[in-house]
Structure formats: C-alpha cells, structure tokens
Amino acid sequence: xxxxxxxxxxxxxxxxxxxxxxxxxxxxxxxxxxxxxxxxxxxxxxxxxxxxxxxxxxxxxxxxxxxxxxxxxxxxxxxxxxxxxxxxxxxxxxxxxxxxxxxxxxxxxxxxxxxxxxxxxxxxxxxxxxxxxxxxxxxxxxxxxxxxxxxxxxxxxxxxxxx
Amino acid sequence: xxxxxxxxxxxxxxxxxxxxxxxxxxxxxxxxxxxxxxxxxxxxxxxxxxxxxxxxxxxxxxxxxxxxxxxxxxxxxxxxxxxxxxxxxxxxxxxxxxxxxxxxxxxxxxxxxxxxxxxxxxxxxxxxxxxxxxxxxxxxxxxxxxxxxxxxxxxxxxxxxxx
DNA sequence: GGCCGTCGGTTCGAATTTGAACTACATGTC
DNA sequence: GACATGTAGTTCAAATTCGAACCGACGGCC
Numbered sequence: 001x002x003x004x005x006x007x008x009x010x011x012x013x014x015x016x017x018x019x020x021x022x023x024x025x026x027x028x029x030x031x032x033x034x035x036x037x038x039x040x041x042x043x044x045x046x047x048x049x050x051x052x053x054x055x056x057x058x059x060x061x062x063x064x065x066x067x068x069x070x071x072x073x074x075x076x077x078x079x080x081x082x083x084x085x086x087x088x089x090x091x092x093x094x095x096x097x098x099x100x101x102x103x104x105x106x107x108x109x110x111x112x113x114x115x116x117x118x119x120x121x122x123x124x125x126x127x128x129x130x131x132x133x134x135x136x137x138x139x140x141x142x143x144x145x146x147x148x149x150x151x152x153x154x155x156x157x158x159x160x161x162x163x
Numbered sequence: 164x165x166x167x168x169x170x171x172x173x174x175x176x177x178x179x180x181x182x183x184x185x186x187x188x189x190x191x192x193x194x195x196x197x198x199x200x201x202x203x204x205x206x207x208x209x210x211x212x213x214x215x216x217x218x219x220x221x222x223x224x225x226x227x228x229x230x231x232x233x234x235x236x237x238x239x240x241x242x243x244x245x246x247x248x249x250x251x252x253x254x255x256x257x258x259x260x261x262x263x264x265x266x267x268x269x270x271x272x273x274x275x276x277x278x279x280x281x282x283x284x285x286x287x288x289x290x291x292x293x294x295x296x297x298x299x300x301x302x303x304x305x306x307x308x309x310x311x312x313x314x315x316x317x318x319x320x321x322x323x324x325x326x
Numbered sequence: 327g328g329c330c331g332t333c334g335g336t337t338c339g340a341a342t343t344t345g346a347a348c349t350a351c352a353t354g355t356c
Numbered sequence: 357g358a359c360a361t362g363t364a365g366t367t368c369a370a371a372t373t374c375g376a377a378c379c380g381a382c383g384g385c386c
Contacts, residue, residue: 222334223334223335224333224334224335234334234335234336235335235336235337235338237335238335238336238337255334258333258334260333260334260335261334261335262334262335262336
C-alpha cells in the first residue's frame with residue numbers, strides 16, 4: 001500500500017460539509033415528522049412507497065431495498081405501522097414465503113396529511129437552499145456516489161486510470 | 164398555507180440521491196471502521212478531535228457539538244472508549260462541573276493505525292468519485308445546508324424574498 | 327452573603343437498529 | 357421425484373440512540 005493520500009483542505013471541507021449536512025438534515029426531518037405526524041422517517045418512507053405502488057402493496061424485501069435498511073429493521077417498522085392500523089400484511093399469492101405490506105385507508109389518509117409538511121421541511125432544509133446549478137450537480141454527483149455503493153455492484157466504470 | 168409545492172423530477176432526483184448516498188456512505192464507512200479497527204464512526208471522530216487538540220484533551224460539551232450528537236450519546240461513547248483504555252476522563256481545572264476527555268497513548272496509537280484505512284475508504288466511497296467541479300460545488304452547497312440548521316441559528320441571509 | 331436561573335454531565339428507560347440464527351419454502355440438477 | 361442450495365421473512369440478544377429527569381456547581385444581582 002502506497003503512502004496515504006490525506007485529504008487536502010478542499011477535500012476536507014467537502015467531507016466535513018457532507019457529514020454535518022447529513023447529520024443535521026436527517027435529525028431535523030426526523031424531528032419534524034415525529035412532531036407533526038407521529039411518524040419516524042423510515043415509517044414515512046414505507047407509506048410513500050406503498051402509496052405509489054399498484055394496489056398499495058409491496059413485497060417486504062423490495063421495501064427493505066428501497067429503504068436501504070436491513071430486513072429485520074423493516075420487519076420491526078412494518079410491525080409498528082401495523083399496530084397503528086396504517087398497514088396490513090397479507091401473504092403473497094405467487095410465493096408462499098412472501099409477505100406483502102398493504103396500505104390501509106387510514107394509512108393513506110395519514111400519509112396525505114403528513115406529506116405537505118414533510119415536503120415543506122425537505123424544501124426548507126435542503127432543496128430551496130440550493131441554486132439551480134447546485135441542485136443539478138448534487139443530483140448527478142450524489143447519484144453516482146450512491147449507485148457505486150449498491151450491493152449489486154453496479155459500480156459502473158471506475159473512471160479513467162490516474163494519469 | 165398555500166398549495167404544497169411538490170418536488171419536480173429534478174428536485175426529487177436530488178433528494179433521493181441525497182438519501183441514498185448518505186445511507187450507503189455512512190453504512191459503508193461504519194462497516195469499514197468496525198472491521199478494520201474495531202471502532203464505530205462516532206468513536207473514530209472522538210479520537211480524531213482529541214488528537215487534534217492541544218494536550219489531546221477536550222471538554223465533553225465541545226466534543227458533543229463537533230459530533231452533532233446528544234450529550235448522553237457522547238457520555239456513552241466516551242464510556243466505551245474509556246473501557247478500552249483509549250481515552251481517560253479528568254475533571255476540568257477551571258470548572259468543577261466540567262469533564263475533559265483525554266487521549267491516552269494507546270488511543271493515539273489506535274487512531275494512527277486506523278486513520279489510513281479510513282481515509283482511503285472515504286476517498287473510495289466519496290471524494291475520489293467526484294470531479295473537481297463537483298467537489299467544489301458540494302462543499303459550498305452542503306456547507307450552507309449544514310450551517311443553516313445549526314442550533315445557534317447561524318441561519319444567515321434567508322435569501323431574497325420570492326419574486 | 328444568599329438566591330435564582332442556567333449550564334455541564336450523567337443516569338435512566340424507551341425505542342430503534344443490526345447481524346446472526348432459524349423456519350419454511352422455492353429452484354435447479356440429476 | 358429427491359436432494360442440495362438459495363431465498364423470504366421473522367425472532368432474538370446486544371448495542372446504540374434519544375430525551376427527560378436529575379444533581380451539583382456557576383454567575384449575576386440584590
């Protein structure tokens with residue numbers, strides 16, 4: 001292994017900015033959702049995915065992937081939502097092992113009530129803080145960062161070899 | 164409250180990219196640190212801050228602010244580090260209430276061994292994935308996002324009122 | 327000098343997250 | 357068809373996180 005390439009000032013600023021922004025934004029939104037809708041962020045995301053799916057139902061595994069969370073974590077959160085009547089489970093018709101999480105009418109209503117406040121908070125804390133160029137660059141750059149870390153190894157081109 | 168301004172496709176891409184990138188990067192680095200050095204990310208950050216401070220000691224509250232974590236969370240993590248002999252506590256000479264976390268020689272050595280691998284992982288997952296322009300824009304944009312959410316209300320100019 | 331509101335840290339209990347079993351089923355191969 | 361291997365989801369214990377309650381100490385003020 002060659003000498004360590006430490007981060008220069010510029011890179012360090014980006015890294016620290018990333019850390020601070022992600023911490024604060026996620027904390028802020030978590031708080032907003034809890035206060036205004038009594039939902040955690042994972043729970044909100046579950047409702048969103050279900051609402052967007054045909055018949056409002058999605059396989060557990062598919063949900064877990066979309067949430068970037070572990071299988072057991074998802075089981076827990078769906079359990080919480082089920083307790084509150086926002087979601088139901090039914091077994092998958094084409095695979096006996098499978099389970100579908102299903103959005104209930106109450107769940108759909110809860111989401112409809114929570115969404116405007118949450119979107120407003122996302123805008124206030126992130127989206128509307130960026131100008132047009134920043135938004136574009138950020139989407140492109142972070143999209144690449146995220147996709148390269150996907151487990152399926154969608155690493156794509158590693159980029160040109162160092163000159 | 165006016166009509167909700169939903170996110171358009173462009174904004175949604177940025178938001179989703181942000182969510183995915185933050186999830187995956189933090190998960191990836193957490194894993195790398197645990198595997199290679201037996202440290203959690205908060206623990207690593209504590210060691211870094213201590214190593215950078217004169218005499219390797221920092222007040223608890225100051226540490227908590229730097230880590231964007233709660234006071235109790237910090238107490239816990241410093242406790243863990245203390246158990247492993249990487250950190251000691253001593254009471255602050257100028258304020259009886261205060262506590263200083265102090266880096267031990269073992270702690271300093273542990274950090275020195277962990278740092279190269281961690282920096283490499285930060286590069287591989289984020290920094291080296293960005294080109295020069297992206298790095299600059301990201302530092303600027305996320306820096307602004309983070310600072311606006313600081314509790315001290317360093318909100319700065321909110322920007323021109325909507326036209 | 328004594329009081330009052332605030333600060334610095336810890337402790338506590340509750341909620342959440344994770345990875346490692348574990349069960350039950352699906353799938354491909356011969 | 358039977359078997360080996362992999363997949364879907366849950367359960368479990370352990371670790372971590374948060375906020376609220378708490379205690380002792382500080383500081384300003386009368």
